[in-house]
Amino acid sequence: MSRAATSEVGSGFRTLLYKELLRFWKVSAQTVTAPVLTAVLYLLIFSHALQGRVEVYPGINYTAFLIPGLVMMSVLQNAFANSSSSLIQSKITGNLVFVLLPPISHIEFFGAYVIAAVVRGLAVGLGVLLVTLLFTVPPVVAPLWGLAFAVLGSGLMGAVGLFAGIWAEKFDHIAAFQNFFILPATFLSGVFYSIHSLPPTWQVISRFNPFFYMIDGFRYGFFGVSDVSPWVSLAVVGGSFVALSLAIVELLKRGYKLRH
Amino acid sequence: MKYAIEATAVQKRFGSLQALGGVDLAVEEGEFFGLLGPNGAGKTTLISIIAGLTRADAGRVKVMGYDVVGDYRLARRNLGVVPQELVFDPFFTVRETLRIQSGYFGLRDNGAWIDEVMESLGLADKADVNTRALSGGMKRRVLVAQALVHKPPVIVLDEPTAGVDVELRQTLWQFIARLNRDGHTIVLTTHYLEEAESLCNRIAMLKGGKVVALDKTANLLKRHAGAFLHLKVKGELPAALAQGAPREAGGGYRFQLASYDDVESVLAPVRAAGLHIEELQVLTPDLEDVFVQVMSGAPAQERT
Ligand SMILES: Nc1ncnc2c1ncn2[C@@H]1O[C@H](COP(=O)(O)OP(=O)(O)OP(=O)(O)O)[C@@H](O)[C@H]1O
Ligand SMILES: [Mg+2]
Numbered sequence: 001m002s003r004a005a006t007s008e009v010g011s012g013f014r015t016l017l018y019k020e021l022l023r024f025w026k027v028s029a030q031t032v033t034a035p036v037l038t039a040v041l042y043l044l045i046f047s048h049a050l051q052g053r054v055e056v057y058p059g060i061n062y063t064a065f066l067i068p069g070l071v072m073m074s075v076l077q078n079a080f081a082n083s084s085s086s087l088i089q090s091k092i093t094g095n096l097v098f099v100l101l102p103p104i105s106h107i108e109f110f111g112a113y114v115i116a117a118v119v120r121g122l123a124v125g126l127g128v129l130l131v132t133l134l135f136t137v138p139p140v141v142a143p144l145w146g147l148a149f150a151v152l153g154s155g156l157m158g159a160v161g162l163f164a165g166i167w168a169e170k171f172d173h174i175a176a177f178q179n180f181f182i183l184p185a186t187f188l189s190g191v192f193y194s195i196h197s198l199p200p201t202w203q204v205i206s207r208f209n210p211f212f213y214m215i216d217g218f219r220y221g222f223f224g225v226s227d228v229s230p231w232v233s234l235a236v237v238g239g240s241f242v243a244l245s246l247a248i249v250e251l252l253k254r255g256y257k258l259r260h
Numbered sequence: 261m262k263y264a265i266e267a268t269a270v271q272k273r274f275g276s277l278q279a280l281g282g283v284d285l286a287v288e289e290g291e292f293f294g295l296l297g298p299n300g301a302g303k304t305t306l307i308s309i310i311a312g313l314t315r316a317d318a319g320r321v322k323v324m325g326y327d328v329v330g331d332y333r334l335a336r337r338n339l340g341v342v343p344q345e346l347v348f349d350p351f352f353t354v355r356e357t358l359r360i361q362s363g364y365f366g367l368r369d370n371g372a373w374i375d376e377v378m379e380s381l382g383l384a385d386k387a388d389v390n391t392r393a394l395s396g397g398m399k400r401r402v403l404v405a406q407a408l409v410h411k412p413p414v415i416v417l418d419e420p421t422a423g424v425d426v427e428l429r430q431t432l433w434q435f436i437a438r439l440n441r442d443g444h445t446i447v448l449t450t451h452y453l454e455e456a457e458s459l460c461n462r463i464a465m466l467k468g469g470k471v472v473a474l475d476k477t478a479n480l481l482k483r484h485a486g487a488f489l490h491l492k493v494k495g496e497l498p499a500a501l502a503q504g505a506p507r508e509a510g511g512g513y514r515f516q517l518a519s520y521d522d523v524e525s526v527l528a529p530v531r532a533a534g535l536h537i538e539e540l541q542v543l544t545p546d547l548e549d550v551f552v553q554v555m556s557g558a559p560a561q562e563r564t
Contacts, residue, residue, distance in 0.1 A: 015363025023351050094347035098406065100313055101341055102364035103333035255315055 013108035016099065020116030024082055031082070031120060036127040039074045043067070043132055046192060056194045057225050064138040065223075067129070068146070069191035072153065072218040074128045076211065079121030079154035080161040080182055083113045084174050087165025091258075100259065106252035110162065110245065117158025118151060125150055138222050145230055146221025149237065153214035156241040157182075163248055166257055185211045195227050213237050262325045264289045264414045264445035265310060270319035272305055272469075279305045281469040282319070287447055287462075289324075289413075292440050294460030294477070295449045298555060301466040303449045304344050307418050311341045323414055337365065340412035342404050344419050344449075350392040354383055354402055357391055358409055365410035377405045380435045382428065397424050404432065408439075415439065416447045421455065433459060457481075457547035465554050473554045477547070484545040484553055486517040489526055492539035501529050512539055 024031040047063040056065045090096035099109070140146070164177045189211035195203050206212045207228075217233035220226035226233070252258070265287040272280040280302045287293045295303050308314035310321050312328045312335065321328045326335040349357060355374065362370035378384045381401045386394060391402055404420055415436070421429050437459070440446050450456055456463060456477075463480055465473040473480060492512035496502070505513040515526050523542065530537065 011366040011368060012364050015360055018363070019360050026351055090349075093350070094343075094345050095349045097313060097341075097343050097345075097347060098349065098361060099364065101311055101336060101339075102361070102410075103336040103366075104364060105333065259313055259315055 012102060012104040013112055016104060016108065016112035017115055020082075020086060020112055021119060023086060024116070024120050031078070032123055032127060035074050035078050035124045036131055039070045039128040040131050042070055043135060047135070054193075056197070057223055060138075060223060061136065063136045065219075066192065067132045067136070067138050068219040068222045069215050070132065071125045071128045072150065072215050073186050073191050075121040075125035075150050075154050076157045076186060076214060077182065078124040079117040079157040080164070080178070082117040082120040083158045083161035084164040084168070084177070085161075086116075087113065087162060088168050088171060088174050091165070091168075092170065096258070106249050109252055110159075110249050113162045113165075114155055114158040114245075117161055118154040121154030121157065122150060125154075139224075140222055141224035142221045142230075144221070146218055148234065149214055149218040149221065149230075152234070152237050152241060153218065156210070156214070156237060156244065159241065159244045159248055163244065163251075166248070166251060169257075185209055188212075189215045190227065191215055210236065210240050262289065263287060263322070264291065264324060265447065266322045266325075267306065267310070268320050270306065270309060270321060271317045272302075272309065272314065273317055279469050280309075280316070283466075283469070283471055285464055285471060285474070287414075287445060289445055290440070290443055291445055291462055292437075292460050293445070293447045294456040294463040295447060295466065296453070296456055296463060296551065297449075297466035302469040303466055304418055305469075306466070307341065307416055307447075307449070310416065311339060312336060337410065338413050340407035340410065340415045342407045342415075342417040342420050344422070346396060346399050346403070346423075348391040348394075348399050348402060350390070353388050353390050354378070354394070354405075355387045357402060358405055361406045362409045367410060370409060373411065374405075374409065377408050380431070381405055382431055397428055400424055401428060401432075412444070414445045414447070418449050419451065420448070421450060421452060429455075453547040453551055463547075465551065467555055473550075480550050481545060481547065484550045486519050486522065487545065488543040489515040489517055489523060490539065490541040490543060491515065491526065491530070491537070493530060494536040494538055497535070498529050498533050501526065517542075 043063070043066060046066055051062050054062050056062065087096070090099070160182075164174055168174050168177070188206065189209050190206065195206045195212065198206065213228070213233035213236040216226045216228060217230050217237065220230040220233075263286045265285070267283050267285040270280055270283040271278075283302070283306060285306075295306070297303050305314065309316045310323065310328060312332050315329070323335040324338040326338065328335045352360065355378075358374045358378070359370070362368075362374065375384070378387055381404060383398070383401050383405060386398060391399065394402065400420065400423065404417070407415060407417070417436070420432060424432070433455070436446055448456065448460060460477055462476050463473070464471050475483065490508070490512055492510065497513060502513065505515045508514055517523065517526075520542070
């Protein structure tokens with residue numbers, strides 16, 4: 001009896017995850033190839049403009065410095081895009097009922113959307129990394145740190161996207177979220193520079209930006225050098241993820257905006 | 261007694277609008293139950309609350325004895341809902357859609373039943389077509405199939421025949437009637453009252469978020485004041501008789517009878533006047549007559 005129940009618990013989650021993965025995989029030209037291309041364009045433009053003029057970390061050329069930041073930026077933006085766009089699309093077309101009618105628990109619902117976002121984020125990140133290797137090969141000093149931040153960061157952004165999707169009532173709301181929050185926060189997080197090169201006020205402000213810790217921690221995985229200790233970054237990113245996850249599961253339990 | 265659906269004092273507001281004002285309703289297992297009412301009566305709102313898509317402000321609802329909020333997983337496992345809105349997921353084919361829906365309910369090897377449902381609903385040759393490319397009626401069939409993948413003991417259909425051709429209506433009702441015979445409880449909303457009359461053994465009528473009639477279909481039909489007598493005579497009816505009976509297009513009159521005994525009170529004066537009867541027909545009221553009477557504000561109390 002209880003064994004049957006357990007296998008059923010897994011099935012709802014597995015199927016929702018499978019559906020979410022299939023959803024972006026079926027349109028992978030849009031969801032994977034396009035963002036890889038965008039990141040490569042950034043690399044070409046910024047490295048062309050700044051190569052040889054800027055040395056952020058001693059002994060590391062600017063293009064190599066740029067690669068981890070661009071990879072992580074792509075990971076984060078695409079994780080956000082996956083859960084937020086999937087949910088808002090289902091809400092607006094009304095087919096979210098297919099997920100709301102079955103006995104899928106709040107945690108399964110949360111887990112499926114966030115894990116699909118992680119997979120999409122990592123797929124795009126890996127694509128960006130592979131293509132940029134054609135330009136220059138950065139050192140990889142602590143790969144496990146890099147992987148930990150990629151997974152945790154995309155989990156966090158998948159959860160942020162899920163929240164945005166729950167809260168939004170139309171595509172405009174998601175676009176606003178993206179333009180006024182995600183985009184500025186990524187650009188001001190140190191993708192293109194080290195915050196030590198910033199004026200002191202901006203350095204302080206950057207410390208309140210969760211993206212800064214995700215990028216900085218991920219970059220530590222490559223160079224073994226970072227603006228703050230990777231442990232601090234890990235605590236900030238992990239703590240944010242846990243806090244946001246708990247909040248979202250609670251919102252799902254209450255039916256906030258999904259079962260009004 | 262365990263009910264298939266049990267709603268107790270269910271209330272729901274949308275801003276200043278009272279969509280449901282204290283609905284009490286119990287559907288027994290195995291029933292074919294009709295939920296009728298004009299546009300905006302609150303039928304879909306009630307179904308959404310039963311399905312857990314909407315939360316009631318007050319009151320509670322159980323499906324097969326499981327609370328739809330507290331015991332939501334068991335309640336939903338026992339329920340299949342065909343939503344009123346024609347929704348679909350444009351990423352998937354019909355078969356993928358049904359496989360995925362099965363998986364949500366914990367069914368992994370559901371292929372045989374999926375095939376049977378597709379066959380019964382005339383979807384077999386569309387199995388590998390993307391749902392986006394289906395016509396409206398075909399999309400409706402997919403919605404019905406999706407509600408049935410997990411063989412739910414309780415099936416709720418919110419206007420399943422809106423915009424659907426005669427053929428599907430017949431196939432659909434044959435299939436649903438078979439499920440009902442196999443023991444599934446069916447709850448149906450429709451604006452086609454003859455459909456409800458012939459299918460449902462019991463009917464609730466909703467108006468302005470309140471249940472204004474709830475009875476066996478046969479009792480509802482009987483409850484309507486008597487019957488109608490259609491009469492056409494050669495020449496003119498006596499004025500006293502013609503008064504108060506609406507004249508019909510073909511030149512006949514339509515008398516409302518409190519009971520069959522009243523036939524005599526119409527025919528006696530006709531005989532006395534020596535008139536020749538050209539047409540004579542006693543009509544029993546259909547559900548539409550009852551519906552109109554109930555909705556026009558006739559007392560909602562049940563006659564016992
Ligand atoms: N999400 C909502 N927000 C605001 N008002 C709503 C909402 N959903 C329903 N209503 C209102 O609640 C009332 C009941 O609506 P409901 O959809 O339950 O009616 P219905 O009986 O299903 O009608 P129909 O026969 O047209 O399908 C209507 O006045 C409707 O406008
Ligand atoms: Mg409705």
